[in-house]
Amino acid sequence: MNIEFNRIYNMNCLEGMKYIPDNSIDLLLTDPPYMISQKNKRINRKNMRTEAYRREMDINLDFGEWDHFESEQEYEEFTKKWMTLTYNKLKNGGWFMVFFDKNKICLLEKIAKELGITSKTIFVWAKTNPTPHFRRMNFVSATEFIWMGVKGNTHMKNYQRQTEMYNYMLYPNKSTYGETGHPTEKPIEILKRIIKPTTVENDVVLDPFMGSGSTAIASIQLNRRFIGFEINKEYYNMAMQRVSKAISQTKLLYEVIEK
Numbered sequence: 521m522n523i524e525f526n527r528i529y530n531m532n533c534l535e536g537m538k539y540i541p542d543n544s545i546d547l548l549l550t551d552p553p554y555m556i557s558q559k560n561k562r563i564n565r566k567n568m569r570t571e572a573y574r575r576e577m578d579i580n581l582d583f584g585e586w587d588h589f590e591s592e593q594e595y596e597e598f599t600k601k602w603m604t605l606t607y608n609k610l611k612n613g614g615w616f617m618v619f620f621d622k623n624k625i626c627l628l629e630k631i632a633k634e635l636g637i638t639s640k641t642i643f644v645w646a647k648t649n650p651t652p653h654f655r656r657m658n659f660v661s662a663t664e665f666i667w668m669g670v671k672g673n674t675h676m677k678n679y680q681r682q683t684e685m686y687n688y689m690l691y692p693n694k695s696t697y698g699e700t701g702h703p704t705e706k707p708i709e710i711l712k713r714i715i716k717p718t719t720v721e722n723d724v725v726l727d728p729f730m731g732s733g734s735t736a737i738a739s740i741q742l743n744r745r746f747i748g749f750e751i752n753k754e755y756y757n758m759a760m761q762r763v764s765k766a767i768s769q770t771k772l773l774y775e776v777i778e779k
């Protein structure tokens with residue numbers, strides 16, 4: 521099988537990534553399953569005591585089958601498999617960026633260390649409009665974390681102004697930016713912020729867990745190439761729709777600039 525650039529493949533990434541040549545990818549940016557789904561669990565907001573929190577729609581705490589694993593051991597083996605594959609595909613000096621559950625970051629660090637990835641930082645996405653904590657038993661969860669490391673340890677390719685290099689970014693949650701029905705769609709602006717300094721134009725970004733295609737859209741908008749995998753047909757179709765729209769918008773933009 522020949523893997524082409526600027527394509528998403530509707531297949532299991534553990535199979536598909538074998539066809540990517542080793543040391544050919546400039547950046548690994550991905551958002552794998554977190555194993556945090558609570559089977560069939562929803563929070564009903566119709567009868568909330570506080571009026572401001574009442575909504576017609578439930579909050580769904582089950583993202584889908586793809587986020588269910590039999591045991592922690594199975595999840596650890598799965599994580600080790602995809603991390604090892606992506607490590608082999610990355611060029612020396614390539615960055616490794618992974619959205620990950622805060623409670624499992626130690627697992628990611630452990631595997632990264634075994635593989636020889638240099639740990640760099642944890643980028644924080646701080647949500648400006650997080651979902652309120654209804655039961656008042658904890659702080660409101662308003663952050664998501666992107667673990668970052670590098671294969672080898674070289675200077676960053678495309679360092680930006682200091683203010684664009686802070687390792688956090690304030691951005692709203694999906695209720696504000698969401699374009700698709702994917703339950704864990706990530707904001708394009710956050711992805712662009714981290715792709716930009718670690719790559720240059722035409723570099724290749726790999727996302728083995730493409731979901732609704734956000735990494736592909738961010739790459740297109742920054743004129744980077746991408747390779748993606750998505751196992752679920754419905755999400756793959758969502759991603760393909762977004763990609764063709766983004767490509768035609770970019771073409772239009774270049775036509776206007778060239779005139």
Ligand SMILES: C[S@@+](CC[C@H](N)C(=O)[O-])C[C@H]1O[C@@H](n2cnc3c(N)ncnc32)[C@H](O)[C@@H]1O
Binds near residue numbers: 731733749
């Ligand atoms: C957390 S979501 C990614 C969401 C994505 N960042 C977005 O913005 O839409 C993880 C995705 O990985 C897919 N997935 C899970 N296991 C997979 C596998 N082995 N190969 C390819 N895709 C897989 C799921 O179907 C899901 O859409």
